Amino acid sequence: MRSVIWFRNDLRVLDNPALHNACLTSNQVIGVFIITEEQWREHDDAKCKVSFILRAVESLRKSLEKINIPLVVIDAGNFKNSETELLLFCKKNEITNLYFNCEYQINELKRDRKIFENFKKENIGVFHYHDQVIHTPGSLKTKAGGDFSVYSPFKRKWFEELTGDQLKILEVPKRQAELNIDSINITDYQTKYSSSIDDLWPVSEEHAKQMVESFLKTRGDAYKDDRNFPSIDGCSKISPYLNIGVISSKWCLVKAREHNNNQLEEGSKGIVHWVSEILWREFYRHIMYNFPRVSMNKAFQAYTEKLEWSENQEHFDRWVNARTGIPIVDAGIEEMKQTGWMHNRLRMIVAMFLSKNLLIDWRKGEKFFMQHLIDGDLASNNGGWQWSASTGTDAAPYFRIMNPETQSLKFDTQGEYIKKWLPQLKDCPISEIHMPSNPEQYGYVKPIVDLKQSRQAAIDAFGSLKKN
């Protein structure tokens, strides 16, 4: 029997349920990856992220070669054509079954529902699996039978419902007999999207596994504290690999358990905390599935749609160009532009500054992040932005606004992070680095807003909204 595994955000051979099941049932398996440049543009995928995906596809091709599974790349342009192109390919190659792992964004779900219907009409079986989450979205319910919108009870339920089988790693399938199928070469696409950031982010499953192992071994125990300080190498930086599936979250959880005396909920404070961050990622995937409005540019808390956001273009441009005059904020934006990644504490500080102090619509910030992040991910990015803007699930209450200067003093006390990303401030004394009194002398700028006044204006704007 001949089957296709359609790779999407699961660019790996280890612990890949769709691949595993395709190989269990078929003696001839062909891998397919579909290029959809129109969707990448529409989804604001950063150039560095696209390059990362293409490099991961190349690495996947090599891993699949070892088990004689050819990887065919098809350029369909967009989602709509994906289905037609895939069907053509399946018919031409006498494919009987199609396998894939689910994606949870609204358009992807719609596309897959159509594929189920249309492929069935052509007598091609369609089989789907869940690889991005441990519990299938929609399967965890509150006592009242509803969907969770608050993280802590979600996490409790996640552990209550966990069975040993759910954390079983699926091995790399055995080698099949050789099979030759033609594919397009992706070198031209790689050249088109290659970016100066590429060298910072080597891609392969082996590399991702080593990153997790090395993090858990050397930094896992200290993670709970160290993760707050952006100048410390305290977190795993595994997000880009997790988001396109070079590594599975299940594998990360199993490794965390191994490094923590076979426990997930107790033991090393650092590792237990890291596990809870992986569950935040899963929480936001459940949210996106259960409340599709969040992937349609809508606020989770509908009442916040009435807020009159500021249209001040100069403020937005200054934020985008790292010229707000608040060093910690500008340093965060620089880190993202120069590396494709931003430390979590900075993401919160920078997002709160835009959505609260500048009172600019969180959607503008969400889009800008997507355009620059190598780990840009609709569910987590939207979740993080709506949390920061107090419009989302489990969001920060609107009156609890992080003061970027205080955050800077607390988490970048010596100004190391600021100096790294804003070298123009390298001679600024530590006593002034968090808010220089005469920034122009360093070629820097004065703050675009007064932090106290703008904070109060945000509280007033949110406070005037009615919750119904």
Ligand SMILES: Cc1cc2nc3c(=O)[nH]c(=O)nc-3n(C[C@H](O)[C@H](O)[C@H](O)COP(=O)(O)OP(=O)(O)OC[C@H]3O[C@@H](n4cnc5c(N)ncnc54)[C@H](O)[C@@H]3O)c2cc1C
């Ligand atoms: C405004 C804002 C935007 C964000 N945008 C994204 C995004 O586009 N893509 C993305 O992957 N994460 C996003 N996050 C979440 C978080 O900042 C990153 O996942 C984390 O910084 C990645 O670094 P790491 O791999 O070293 O994480 P670690 O601290 O090592 O954590 C391990 C993993 O847990 C998950 N995780 C950690 N924190 C969170 C969180 N708050 N929400 C969801 N998952 C989490 C990630 O998959 C991460 O790789 C955003 C957060 C905020 C506040």
